[in-house]
Amino acid sequence: MPESQPITVRQDVPGPERSIAYFSMEIGLESRMPTYSGGLGVLAGDTVRAGADLNIPMVAVSLLYRKGYFRQEIDGEGRQTESPVGWAVEEFLLETPPRVSVSIEGRAVGLRAWKYVVRGAEGFQVPVYLLDSDLSENTAWDRALTHSLYGGDARYRLCQETLLGIGGVRMLRALGYRNLLRFHMNEGHASLLTLELLDEEAKNAGRGVPSKEDVESVRQLCVFTTHTPVPAGHDKFPVDLVARVLGPRDLDPLRDCFHDDGVLNMTCLALSLSHFVNGVAKRHGEVSRTMFANYDIDSITNGVHAATWTAPPFQELFDRYIPGWRQDNFSLRYALSIPKPEVWKAHLSAKKRLIEHVNQTVRAGLDPNVFTIGFARRATAYKRGDLIFHDMERLKRISSRAGSFQMVFAGKAHPQDEGGKEIIRRIFQAKDRLRSAVPVAYLPDHSMEQALWATSGSDLWLNTPLPPLEASGTSGMKAALNGVPSLSVPDGWWLEGHIEGVTGWSIGDKTPVHREGRDPASDAASLYGKLENVILPQFYRAPDSFIDVMRHAVALNGSFFTTQRMMLQYVLHAYFG
Secondary structure, eight states: OOOOOOOOOOOOOOOOSSEEEESOOOOOOTTOOOOOOOOHHHHHHHHHHHHHHTTTOOOEEEEEEEEEEEEEEOOTTTTTEEEEOOOOOTTTTTTTSSEEEETTTTTTEEEEEEEEEEETTTSEEEEEEEEEEEOOTTTHHHHHHOOTTOOSSSHHHHHHHHHHIIIIHHHHOOOTOOOOOEEEEEEEGGGHHHHHHHHHHHHHOOOSOOOOOHHHHHHHHHEOOOOSGGGGOOOEEEEHOOOOOOOOOOOGGGHHHHHHHHHHEHHHHHHHSSEEEEEEEEHHHHHHHHHTTTOEEEOOOOOOOOHHHHHHHHHHHHHHSSTTHHHOOOGGGGGGSHHHHHHHHHHHHHHHHHHHHHHHHHHOOOOSSSSEEEEEEOOOOGGTTTGGGOOHHHHHHHHHHHHEEEEEEEEOOTTTTTTHHHHHHHHHHHHHHGGGGGGGGSSSSOHHHHHHHHHHHEEEEEEETTOOOOOOOOHHHHHHHHHHEEEEOOOOHHHHHOOOOTTTTSSSOOOOOOOGOOOOOHHHHHHHHIIIIHHHHHHOOOOHHHHHHHIIIIIIITTSSSSHHHHHIIIIIIIOO
C-alpha cells in the first residue's frame, strides 16, 4: 500500500502573527500537567494538536491552575475526597516577558503568561499561553484566581472567566498578535473576550462606548462552540455581580441579546456575538437549536487526536500496514486489510498493560484472559455509570451462562456534585455484592495516561448516558482507534458512528425520548440482552467475527471521528469560510 500523502492547510504567516485564537477554560496538554478536568479540556488539547498537524496558523489561550482540578482519593466504601495537585510549572512551561492587567472589582490584577509549544506531525508549531495571576503585586485572593480549575463560588468563577476572556485578548496583543482573523470560544467560559473586542473596536473608531456597528464587527471575528445540553453547563451570573466584577460598562447595545431574568448568560453572550456557532454532534446541534431557538446553530462532530489516543501496540501495527496514518487519519479505513491475528496480538498487548495497571493500582486480581468491559467517564448523574448494576442477579447469571466478564471503572465527580459522588459509592456497593462472580475495579484519580490504557485495553467500551444529555462524548472514539467496539446508548456521536454488529452495539433504539420518559429498567434490559445473547457468545465462541467488529471500529469510526477531520470542517465553515 503506498504511503498516504499528508493533509495540510497551509497559510504563510510571518513572525508571531496567527490567524486563529483558540480560547478554552481548560486544556489537556500532558497527563502530568493538571490543566484539564475531563472531556472538554482533552478535546481542547486534541484540537490544538490537530491544528499543528494541519499547519493551521493558530494560538491557544487558557489558565494555568497551579493546584489543578483535584487529586481524587477513594476509600473502601467509595467515598471520594479531594486534595490539591502540586506540579512544577517551570518543568513544562516557559515564562514569557509581557505583563498585562485586568480590572476586577476596581483592582488592577496583573497577569503573566507561560508558554507551551505543540509540535505537529511535520514540525509545525502552535503556541499555547497559560495565564497566571500568582504575582507578588496582586492581593492573596487575586493570586489564587489561577490556582484551581472549576473551584470556588460564582464570584471566583466570574473573576476567572474575566481573566481568561479579557486578560487573554490583552495578553495576545502584548505578545504581538495584532491581526487575528478569528477568536474561537470553546464553551461560554471565554465569552467575555467579546467585551474586550468591543472596546477595541470602539476605541479604534474614536467612540467612547461600543455601537451597534461595533457589535457587528465583533460578530464577524468570533466563532463559538457549545458543548452541553445540560442547563448546569451554561454559566450564568447575577447582573449585580457582573457589575461589581467588571465595573461600570455600557451594555445597552447587548442588553436584549444576553440578559435574561437579571442574569448574564455566558452562552447567550457568545451566541449573540459569533458569526458561526456549532454544537458538537448532529443530534447536539438539533438539541441546541431547540434550547436557543433565536440563533442559527450548526454542528461539527467532535473527534480525537489519532496519534495521541492510539496505544503503542496499535501505533506499531498501523506503521507497518498503513504508513502515513498520522498525517492522513482517513487512511485508517485500510485497517480492514490488516490480518486478524495481527489485530488480536496488538489488542492483547494493550489489554495486558491495562490489567497490570489495574491490579497494581487497586489489587483487583483481574484476569487478562477474561472479557473486560471499560467505563471511564466523569461521575455525574446523567452519565449513569451505575446503570449496568440495575439487576445484579441478572449479571451473575449472564457471567455463568454466556461467559465470564470483569469491569474496569474510572472517573471523578466534581467536588460539589453529591449525585456524582453517590454514583461512585453505588459502584463500590455493587463491587462488594458481585465479588468474584463479576470482578469490578474502580481506578482513582483518572488522567489522560490512564484513559489511554483503559480505552485501548478494554474488550468493550460501555457508555450509558441519559438522552439527549450526551452532547458528543469522545471516549468511545478513543476506544475505536484501538479496535475496541462500543456498547452505547444512541446519543451524541454514537448516533453517527453506530452500525449494529459492525462497529459495535446499541443499548435501546434511536427513537428520541425525552429524558423524563426514559426507563432505566428498559435500557438495562437491552444492555443485558446484547451482552448475554450477542457480545459474549461472539467473543468466546466466534472470535474471528469479533475481530471483524474490531477492524470495522478502526476503519469506519477510528478513521473518521478524529480532530483532523473536525479541524478541516472548522477551517472550511468557521475560520476561513
